[in-house]
Amino acid sequence: MVLGQGATMSLMDISKIFSLLQPKQEDEDNEQCRALNNAVSSNDVTLLSELLSQESYRRFVNARSGWGVPVTPLRTAAALGHLKCLELLLEHGAEIDSLDVKAQTPLFTAVSGKHLDCVVALLKAGADPNGSQYNNCSPVLTAAREGDVDVLRELLEYGAEVDVKPKVPEWASSATACRGPLYISAVYGHLDCFKLLLLHGADPNYNCTDEKMLARIKQPKTVLEMCLRYGCGMEFIQLLMDFGADVYLPTLIIDKTTKQNEALALLLKERVCPKTLMSQARLAIRRYIPLTNKQPAIDSLDIPLLLRNYLKHDTCEII
Structure with a gap:
């Protein structure tokens, strides 16, 4: 009965979110709104400035329009990397963390598009570096996956959560637990992002010290295990050890199929040789x-x- 109530509440929450995000029909069909979005899409800063100087257009600065996924002009500017239009919209009161029907903020779309200048402009204007709580992904996870170290650095320097967890249901398997930024950057072989995350305080034992996680999953995979499994190389293993990863956490099954013998040897050596006092x-x-x-x-x-x-x-x- 409790389970049924939880499911009902979850469905209600989802319905509420999407009802809030859906644009009103009159906004979607509004000529002024479409004109603003068209000016942004064509990167016509002069026209956009002229439109925003008029109250009849300016009051639609946060309205959504377009086919498929209706979006605000700011979201369009961020997605296309049109910096001047984006800055102009912010100057005229564009809502910086407005959501589309996918619960994506303009910052998230700028990160996805690898538009560094737009990312910086949005962060300076006060955009939430963590994106939306309703989105399963986040700007940090996206930058780590794409290996965009410059975007990732900006997000982290503006206070983005370095160990952000993807939103997964409580019943998720252990496989779904291996999706933190460190995991993702290692699996995709993005060494610069991997090191940057560690420098900004990412937990090298991510998942394996979380009591709630351990109560649900008996043996979550460590980052060390994932690096060995995907053949990430010695550099990844060395960084994890340098930043304090527990070298005794991985359960190692050594056989003929074990990848990266040099990396494995490095880990086994660390288990018997204590760190230097300086380290x-x-x-x-x-x-x-x-x-x-x-x-x-x-x-x-x-x-x-x-x-x-x-x-x-x-x-x-x-x-």
Whole structure:
């Protein structure tokens, strides 16, 4: 009976969300609204400026129009990478985190389109770097999947959640748990994104220290296991170890089919050889630095530049 109630509430919530997102018929058919979107689509900044100077058009700045998925002019500008139009719309009161019927924000569409300049402009104007809570994906997950390290850096520097979890149902299998940004960047072989996530505080033991997750899934796959399984290479394994991954968590089944023997050997060596004192000190100091603005916080420390670089993994292991 409780299960039935939960399902009913879930369906009600979904219906409510989509009823809020659906554009009104009169907006969809409105000539002014279509004119704004057409000006943005053609990247005609002069025409857009002229239209927005008129109240009869300006009041439709947040209205949706178009076939298929009706969208606001700001969403169109973000999706197409039309920076000047996007900035002009923001100046005239465009709602920065407005949602389309897919629960995607303009920032999400700019990230998906790899439009770095639009991403930066939206973040500076106050866009939520995490996107919408109603969307199963997020800007960080998208950038990590695409290997867009510049976009990912901007999102993280503006406070995006580094260990964002994809929204999956409670009954999801262990396979669905392996979808965090670290997992995704490793599986797709994006080493720069992988390191950037770790530098901004991503948990190298993601999933395996979450009590709620462990209560539901007996043996969730560690990032180390996923890196070995997909043959990510020694660089990924070394980074995970440098950033404090628990090398005893993976359950290793070593046989003739095991990939990346060098990477596996590196992991097995780490299990019997303790870290250097300097490495241990670096891990301890980084744990006490807040996740947000971690890099600036390190730069502000009153220690020699060489040590600050060491904390940011900018130098070799021995200094």
